[in-house]
Amino acid sequence: MRRLHLGKHTFEIRFLESPADMAAVEDVQRAVWPGSEADVVPSHLLITLAHNGGVVLGAWHQESGRLAGFVYGFPGMVETPAGWQFKHCSHQLGVRPEYRGLGLSFHLKRAQWQWVRHQGLPLITWTYDPLLSRNAHLNIRKLGAVCRTYLREVYGEMRDGLNAGLPSDRFQVELWVAAPRVLRRLEREPPSPLDLAHYLSAGAHILNPSAQGEGGFPVPVEPASPAEGEVVLVEIPSDFQALRGVDRDLAFRWRMHTRALFETLFAQGYWVTDFVYLPEPWPRSFYVLSHGEAQLG
Ligand SMILES: CC(C)(COP(=O)(O)OP(=O)(O)OC[C@H]1O[C@@H](n2cnc3c(N)ncnc32)[C@H](O)[C@@H]1OP(=O)(O)O)[C@@H](O)C(=O)NCCC(=O)NCCS
Known part of the structure; x- marks a missing residue:
């Protein structure tokens, strides 16, 4: 369907439908979410959704x-004030560790978006852990998704090696298929990104600037400042997976700290509309939240 040259690698992105294709998807799941065979989504389910309006790429x-x-997803429905409406529900995206950092996930999500657009559905939703900076960079900054929904412990206790041991809180993000912010990123040249200095010079405050902990990991500082103004910033760790691997208690503090902050901000009418990752001089990561509903433009 589509040939890509990324670094020294060549990839072909195409629809997956056959039993052999889906066995390969099962194998990638084992590599991406190791340690729980019970959580591998089986071929027969993937084939069924690929044959019934869903898409596996x-x-x-x-x-x-x-x-x-x-990446795969299926048609779903969402209840709105105007009644039930169709959407695409994307459920899993995974890239084998040895092919990460090449931008492959962006191309998979863009192919998914093209398919959903072709089907005529207006919205794609999916969930991800809001403490994962790399995922936030992909979902919010590169793809143009927005978020106003925080789900507590949505998957119960998870068993796989990436997720076990922490409450499975998630952002549910919305990618509005034909929104100008999405078209700019997925159809044309992406806009030049705003960095932290832009937001700070426009008067945005960091509500929870983190402290440096003894182990070199950031520590959440309580209490966070109350939100004022149109735009606010929320800091998260830049490498939460490394942090949780070394200090489970600190990971749990970050979960509770950001849960309280995001739930309060969403209740006040803020939406996540951008994400800033600063690799230098030391990595720091910030969500940008804007007040009101004007951010789809
Ligand atoms: C999340 C995942 C799919 C990303 O795949 P990928 O193809 O390697 O992603 P990318 O190649 O786009 O990553 C590189 C980008 O991340 C940025 N990045 C790297 N480290 C980062 C960090 N700590 N914080 C934010 N951004 C970071 C890079 O600067 C680069 O940005 P650019 O493309 O703008 O130059 C992959 O890591 C994965 O399979 N993770 C486990 C499963 C998972 O989390 N699935 C997704 C659920 S939404």
């Missing part, structure tokens, strides 16, 4: 013949 690494990553 895979990126095949041409040099090795291996499946490097996949």
